[in-house]
Amino acid sequence: MNDLYLQLTVAILIGIGAGYLGSFMVLRRMSLVGDALSHVALPGIALALLWNFNPFFGAFTVLFAATLGIWALERKTELPSETLVGIFFTLSLAVGILLVPDHELLEALFGDISSVTIPDLLITLASVTAIVVITSFILRGLTISTLSKDLARSMNVSVDKINLLFLIMVSLIVALGLKVVGTLLMGSLVIIPAAAAKNVSVSVSRYVFLAALFGALASMGGIFAAGFLSIPAGPAIVLTGGLIFLITLAPYIKKN
Numbered sequence: 001m002n003d004l005y006l007q008l009t010v011a012i013l014i015g016i017g018a019g020y021l022g023s024f025m026v027l028r029r030m031s032l033v034g035d036a037l038s039h040v041a042l043p044g045i046a047l048a049l050l051w052n053f054n055p056f057f058g059a060f061t062v063l064f065a066a067t068l069g070i071w072a073l074e075r076k077t078e079l080p081s082e083t084l085v086g087i088f089f090t091l092s093l094a095v096g097i098l099l100v101p102d103h104e105l106l107e108a109l110f111g112d113i114s115s116v117t118i119p120d121l122l123i124t125l126a127s128v129t130a131i132v133v134i135t136s137f138i139l140r141g142l143t144i145s146t147l148s149k150d151l152a153r154s155m156n157v158s159v160d161k162i163n164l165l166f167l168i169m170v171s172l173i174v175a176l177g178l179k180v181v182g183t184l185l186m187g188s189l190v191i192i193p194a195a196a197a198k199n200v201s202v203s204v205s206r207y208v209f210l211a212a213l214f215g216a217l218a219s220m221g222g223i224f225a226a227g228f229l230s231i232p233a234g235p236a237i238v239l240t241g242g243l244i245f246l247i248t249l250a251p252y253i254k255k256n
Contacts (some may be wrong), residue, residue, distance in 0.1 A: 001003045003114070004227070010116045010124050011180055011237065015189065017128040017173045019215025020135070022194035023208045024197035025170065028146050038088035038174050038186035040066045042096025045178065050099065056123060059178050062173035066092065082227035097181075111182035111234040113223070124176050131169050138162050143204070180219070192241035193218055199248035214244050 025033060041059035048058030070084045135142070141162045145152035152159050172192075177186045193214035201207035221244075224239025229236070 004223075006121060007113050007116060007233070008220060008223050010121050011113060011223050012105060012216045013121075013124045013128045013213035013234070014173065014177045014180055015193070015217070015219030015237075016176055016212045017131050017215075018189045019193035019197070019211040019213070019218075020208060021166075021170055021173055022190040023211035023217070024135075024166070025140060025190060026194040026198060033085050033170070034186070035201065036085045037063060037066070037171060038178065038183045039089045039094040039096070040085075041098055041130075041178055042144070042173060042183050043092055044100035044175075045183070046096050052221075054119070056120070056175055060175035063175055064168065066172045067164070067167045071160075074163075075160060083180060099228065107213060111178060111180050111185070112204055113180045116128055116179060117238060120179065131173060134165065134169060138165060139241045143168060185234050185238050188238045188241065189215065189218070192238070192245050196241070196245040196248040199245070199253070205217070208237055214241070218244055 013217045041063050044058035044060070044062030045055045046058075047062075048055040070088060073084050141152060141157040141159075144155060144157055145159045145162055149159050173190070174186055177189055180186075181189055185204055194211040196214045197207050197210035202209055216242035219237050220238035225231070225240060226233040226236040
């Protein structure tokens with residue numbers, strides 16, 4: 001498969017998954033959780049680099065463990081997930097920086113999409129498909145619990161299980177995206193497309209669709225911009241997403 005086509009396909013799939021889940025994160029006021037979780041993955045990336053295996057598996061293993069820890073502590077302590085994620089974020093970032101070899105640090109922080117392989121594509125395709133399918137099954141409960149946890153519980157919605165599933169899916173898309181935009185920028189790929197979609201949406205279904213679309217467009221535009229300008233793909237994808245966000249602000253500027 002042509003390298004550019006491979007990179008585009010992987011980036012677009014991750015953009016779709018990040019935008020799709022990001023739309024719910026923005027509604028649930030968890031925008032910064034995705035950013036913090038991307039840093040939690042750093043020790044897993046470090047171990048993968050040291051022991052020479054696919055960084056996705058190292059990142060997701062650490063993220064999955066952290067997600068279970070955050071979920072359990074949230075239930076036991078009543079601390080908000082943002083606080084717990086922040087604690088895991090700072091500790092993991094410190095450990096990761098100590099473990100990542102110096103010559104690999106830039107790749108871990110900013111990603112390197114040129115290193116994606118066919119197995120990465122297959123993992124990404126299967127994972128994004130699973131995210132969309134699972135979310136469709138829990139959509140009702142996810143939407144109600146976003147509006148009100150008490151209302152959801154009164155309707156016999158298993159809020160705790162839905163929250164756990166949602167956090168695991170966020171961890172999965174973050175782990176997938178680290179190779180594309182790195183630990184420092186992955187949070188932006190989750191937040192920006194969803195924020196842009198919110199500016200121009202009049203219904204939840206349109207909002208979720210546009211968030212996924214803007215994520216795909218940001219990834220595609222960033223890859224082309226990176227090739228044309230000879231700049232790293234990760235920052236180019238995030239900047240393209242930022243441009244889309246600025247364009248969606250136009251209706252508000254005109255009103256004022």
